[in-house]
Every structure is written in structure tokens, then in C-alpha cells.
Amino acid sequence: MSKAKLPAVEGWFTMSPSDDTPRPVGADPVALIGTRCTESGTYFFPPERVMSRAPGFSGSELVEVELSTRGRLWSYTDAQYQPPEPFEAPTDPYEPFCLAAVELETEQLVVLGQVVAGVGIEDLVVGMEMELVLGTLYEDEDTEYTMWKWRPVAKSTAGGEA
Amino acid sequence: MSVDQVAVLGVGMHPWGKWGRNFVEYGVAAAQDALTDAGIDWRDVGFVAGADTMRNGYPGYVAGATFAQALGWTGIPVTSAYGACASGAMALDAARQRILSGMCEVALVVGADTTPKGFLKPNKGERGDDPDWLRFRLLGMTNPAYFAMWARRRIDLFGASSDDFAQVKIKNARHGLNNPYARYRKEVTAEAIAASPTVSSPLRLLDICATSDGGAAVVLTSMDYARKHLSSSAGSADPLVKVAAISTVTPTFPNTILEMPNFATDSAAGISRPDRGFKQAIGDSAYAQAGLGPDDVDVAEVYDLSTALELDWYEDLGFCGVGEAEKILRDGVTTLGGRLPVNLSGGLACFGEAVPAQALAQVCELTWQLRGTAKGAQAENAKVGITANQGLFGHGSSVILTR
Numbered sequence: 001m002s003k004a005k006l007p008a009v010e011g012w013f014t015m016s017p018s019d020d021t022p023r024p025v026g027a028d029p030v031a032l033i034g035t036r037c038t039e040s041g042t043y044f045f046p047p048e049r050v051m052s053r054a055p056g057f058s059g060s061e062l063v064e065v066e067l068s069t070r071g072r073l074w075s076y077t078d079a080q081y082q083p084p085e086p087f088e089a090p091t092d093p094y095e096p097f098c099l100a101a102v103e104l105e106t107e108q109l110v111v112l113g114q115v116v117a118g119v120g121i122e123d124l125v126v127g128m129e130m131e132l133v134l135g136t137l138y139e140d141e142d143t144e145y146t147m148w149k150w151r152p153v154a155k156s157t158a159g160g161e162a
Numbered sequence: 163m164s165v166d167q168v169a170v171l172g173v174g175m176h177p178w179g180k181w182g183r184n185f186v187e188y189g190v191a192a193a194q195d196a197l198t199d200a201g202i203d204w205r206d207v208g209f210v211a212g213a214d215t216m217r218n219g220y221p222g223y224v225a226g227a228t229f230a231q232a233l234g235w236t237g238i239p240v241t242s243a244y245g246a247c248a249s250g251a252m253a254l255d256a257a258r259q260r261i262l263s264g265m266c267e268v269a270l271v272v273g274a275d276t277t278p279k280g281f282l283k284p285n286k287g288e289r290g291d292d293p294d295w296l297r298f299r300l301l302g303m304t305n306p307a308y309f310a311m312w313a314r315r316r317i318d319l320f321g322a323s324s325d326d327f328a329q330v331k332i333k334n335a336r337h338g339l340n341n342p343y344a345r346y347r348k349e350v351t352a353e354a355i356a357a358s359p360t361v362s363s364p365l366r367l368l369d370i371c372a373t374s375d376g377g378a379a380v381v382l383t384s385m386d387y388a389r390k391h392l393s394s395s396a397g398s399a400d401p402l403v404k405v406a407a408i409s410t411v412t413p414t415f416p417n418t419i420l421e422m423p424n425f426a427t428d429s430a431a432g433i434s435r436p437d438r439g440f441k442q443a444i445g446d447s448a449y450a451q452a453g454l455g456p457d458d459v460d461v462a463e464v465y466d467l468s469t470a471l472e473l474d475w476y477e478d479l480g481f482c483g484v485g486e487a488e489k490i491l492r493d494g495v496t497t498l499g500g501r502l503p504v505n506l507s508g509g510l511a512c513f514g515e516a517v518p519a520q521a522l523a524q525v526c527e528l529t530w531q532l533r534g535t536a537k538g539a540q541a542e543n544a545k546v547g548i549t550a551n552q553g554l555f556g557h558g559s560s561v562i563l564t565r
Contacts, residue, residue: 009290009300041432042416046293046425054433055415074420075318077310077362083302084283086295099303099362101311101420109429110420112301121363126318137300147300 008137008145012046017066027133030148031066038063043107069132071102074110076124088138100150102130116151129153164453167404168261169388172200172381173526178345178374178513185218188377189274190232196379204233208266211256212242213249213273213518229272246553250521251561255408257382267387273518274377282373294423306370308422310362313470320485327369328355330469331511333497338508341538345374346512369469374514378522403532407451407562413440422554441478444558452562456480459502460544461531463524465551466509475550498539506539521559524549532565
């Protein structure tokens with residue numbers, strides 16, 4: 001029996017993005033949910049739902065939007081040692097993973113995320129194109145807690161790019 | 163818009179280390195040293211400000227009162243300030259405001275911490291609306307991971323190398339060799355740094371500061387009080403060091419540099435970026451208050467949470483142009499004997515971080531540098547010093563001292 005998939009955090013990403021969102025090859029679709037301040041045109045991630053944080057636009061309407069699922073690698077690192085609680089290591093023994101900060105062109109902001117397993121520091125270069133994929137943060141007996149992750153576009157299986 | 167000055171009449175520190183004792187003990191020892199240095203009795207202090215620690219339970223959240231009680235209640239007003247690494251500067255600013263508004267003449271500022279081993283981590287409990295908790299839970303983003311992201315930018319944008327970063331550590335280790343307050347007093351070689359394990363690429367264990375126990379305290383007074391006090395020849399504040407600026411600025415929207423503990427930067431899609439970034443604004447605000455500029459600075463204490471971060475500060479404080487930090491480091495500008503020695507205390511490289519005490523420790527060190535009484539590395543004839551640090555969640559911290 002397959003496990004239930006639950007987002008590791010509520011309301012920050014969707015596992016059923018709109019049809020015009022590019023589908024990553026060989027991975028379940030995902031899109032970050034942000035909000036846009038309609039008057040200033042600025043974006044917020046994680047989604048700001050109370051009021052616009054752009055000074056002078058406190059009365060502006062905030063609309064929910066899906067953020068771009070591709071961007072350029074702004075910076076990156078890895079976690080050679082297991083991060084402390086409340087981090088939940090998905091494997092025992094711990095396996096180091098990479099972290100990416102990716103700049104989205106339309107939104108002009110940088111978003112962090114873990115990089116998918118199997119990608120090492122040596123595979124990453126600032127400026128390279130990255131795409132958002134759905135991954136597993138950790139699992140318990142009956143639930144898989146999902147999370148957005150980044151991976152280099154070059155790492156995708158060739159062809160079939162939507 | 164230069165601001166009226168107050169006097170630094172006394173400073174004191176408890177040595178940094180991993181002593182494992184109650185933080186109050188370190189704060190009290192530092193406070194007593196500062197009062198002795200000032201030649202002031204605790205009963206003559208009119209205001210006490212504590213820099214808070216989040217790791218030591220309730221007494222840490224109300225540090226001002228905790229220290230006041232430990233020193234013996236005298237009925238004076240109190241404040242406790244928290245701004246992460248910037249807490250000390252916030253407490254110092256509260257004391258300065260009291261003095262400049264004429265509400266008191268003598269104020270004591272104290273910060274101390276006892277830290278656990280390993281990564282700094284959030285407080286316990288399920289706190290799904292706290293970005294500091296979520297960044298560990300959802301990303302595993304430790305503090306060194308953020309430092310590493312910034313370090314990687316230097317490599318990518320300016321061609322910095324791991325050896326450049328190592329040179330910062332080597333310099334600071336030499337500076338701190340004879341500092342009795344430093345926790346690590348040993349030369350470090352490039353080989354030892356290169357052989358230390360990677361924590362978060364490109365940073366190795368010896369590129370990243372430890373967490374420490376320690377305490378620091380500062381006695382501020384009005385300029386009038388200081389002059390009268392010194393003419394009666396008590397204390398050791400000669401030459402008299404003055405606070406010319408305390409910057410506690412926040413970022414300006416949109417803040418497009420990735421900041422701890424955030425998941426993302428602000429967006430610049432609708433509102434254009436400010437001319438100067440947040441870390442630059444921290445120094446700019448201090449310079450404006452003091453009516454001074456980077457060319458006037460003789461000595462600096464900057465927050466080297468990582469070796470690479472010290473290089474960022476050179477540029478943010480205007481010691482050199484953007485991308486030139488590695489060059490001025492290599493040219494010896496920031497080494498003892500150079501034009502603008504940085505972290506003569508040994509910096510966090512030799513101290514390790516005791517969060518609420520650290521911004522005050524920077525002020526203690528610069529006070530000794532300006533008086534010419536540093537027990538370790540001593541700058542020659544320094545007249546102007548600047549400190550810089552930044553607390554997570556948007557806290558700037560910079561203090562300019564002059565004599």
C-alpha cells in the first residue's frame with residue numbers, strides 16, 4: 001500500500017500546479033505558492049497573506065500566485081554534518097545533501113531549497129539553470145512528507161521537456 | 163546629522179571559553195571589572211541594560227534585571243534588549259539614549275552567555291509559524307550553511323579562493339595569540355585549515371567560528387560626568403574614549419540579500435532595490451552619526467562568523483571597493499602594522515561567539531585599542547575605531563568610538 005503524501009508545510013507549495021506550469025521530467029509536479037501585491041507588483045514568498053510588506057502599499061490587495069518553477073543558481077552549499085533538531089534526517093546513517101538558492105527572474109527573488117539526492121557540490125555552478133521538483137523530506141510509517149527541491153535542469157532526463 | 167557623544171568610562175570582560183557555568187557569573191565578573199575600570203561604585207549607576215540570551219531560560223530573557231539582582235538591587239530603571247548578535251549594540255543604545263536625554267548620568271550595559279556544544283539551534287517545541295524553526299525542519303539550513311552561501315558568492319563573483327579565506331583565520335589567530343580574554347590562543351596554519359573537515363562547502367571547520375561562554379560589560383556616562391570624574395582622578399579612562407555612533411538599523415525593502423533565517427529574499431520585481439544593501443547601511447548610519455567616513459577609521463572589529471564574512475565587511479564598511487577585500491587582506495592592510503588592522507582581538511576566530519556579549523566585547527576591545535592599553539595586539543596611535551555585526555531577523559549593529 002502506498003503511503004499518503006502530505007506537504008511538510010501547509011500553503012507554501014502545491015502538488016497540483018496549473019496546467020501551464022512546466023512539468024519536470026520523471027518527477028511529480030510542484031509549484032511554490034507566493035502572493036503578489038497587485039499595486040506595487042512585488043512578490044512574497046513564503047506567501048504573505050495579511051498585508052503587503054512593500055512600504056506604502058499596505059492597502060493593496062494580495063493575490064495568490066504560483067511562482068516560476070525555473071531559475072538561475074544564485075549560490076549553493078551542502079550539509080556535511082547532520083543538521084540539529086527539528087531537522088528529520090530521511091536516511092540512517094545520515095547522508096549529506098546540497099542546498100541551493102535559486103533566483104527567479106520574473107519574481108526577482110531568491111528561494112532556498114534542498115537539492116535532490118544524487119547531486120553533489122561538484123555538479124553545481126553559480127548561474128546554472130535549476131528546476132523545482134517534488135521530493136520527500138522524510139517519512140514515517142504511513143505518511144510521506146513532501147517538500148519542494150531544486151535540481152539542475154541539465155540533470156533531467158534528456159528530451160520530453162514540457 | 164552628527165549625534166552628541168557619551169563617554170566610555172569603563173569596560174570589562176570575563177574570558178571566553180567553554181566553562182559550562184551559569185551565564186550570570188560571567189556577566190557579573192565583566193560588570194565588576196567595568197565598574198572598577200571606571201572607578202565607579204555600582205550604587206552610583208543610574209540605569210542598567212542587559213543584552214539577552216535565549217539559551218538560558220527566563221533569567222536570560224530578562225538579562226538586565228538578572229544582572230541588577232546579582233549585583234544587588236538598587237532600585238534603578240532597567241531594560242533588556244534582544245537583537246540576536248546585535249543585542250549588545252541595542253542595549254548600549256538604550257543606555258546612550260538615557261544619558262543623552264538627561265535621565266541619567268551613568269549607565270551599565272552587560273551581556274553574557276553560556277552556549278551548548280555544536281550548531282546553534284532553535285528552541286524546542288513544534289513551532290510551524292517560526293521561520294527559525296522551519297528553516298531547520300524544512301531545509302536543514304544551519305547558520306554555517308548561510309555563511310557558506312555568502313562565501314560561495316565571493317568565489318563566484320570575485321574569484322576568491324579557500325586560501326584567501328584561510329588567510330583571514332591565520333591573521334586573526336596571530337592577532338589573538340596574547341589576548342587573555344580569547345578562548346583560542348594558538349597559531350593556525352593554512353595546512354591545518356585545509357585539512358579540517360568541510361562543514362558546508364566551501365567552508366571548513368576552521369573557517370567557522372565556535373560558540374562560546376563569555377561576558378562583557380561597558381560603563382557609559384555623560385561627557386560632563388566623565389570630565390568631572392576624571393579630574394577627581396578615579397578610574398583608568400585616560401585618554402577618554404567616546405561613543406560617536408551606535409547604528410541599530412533594519413533593512414530597507416526590498417532586501418535582496420538572503421538573510422538568516424529566511425527562506426527567500428524580498429522581491430525586487432515591483433519596487434527597485436535600495437542604492438545600498440543592508441550591511442552597507444549598517445556602517446553608513448554609523449558614519450553619518452559620527453560625521454566620519456571609512457578613511458577616518460584606524461582600527462575595526464568586525465563579525466567574522468566565517469572567514470569569508472570578514473572580507474564582506476571590509477567592503478560593506480567601505481575599507482575597499484567591492485571585490486577588493488582579498489587584495490587588501492593579502493597586502494597586509496588589515497593586519498597589525500597595516501593601515502587599518504581588523505580584529506586585533508583575534509575576532510570570533512579566537513573567541514567563538516557568545517551572542518549577547520559579542521557586540522559589547524567589540525566595544526571593550528576598541529576602547530583598549532584607543533587607550534593604547536590592549537593586552538594582546540595593540541594598534542599604533544589609533545584614534546577612531548568601528549565595530550560591525552548583524553543579528554538575524556534584520557538587526558544591524560555598528561559602534562564608532564573616538565578619542
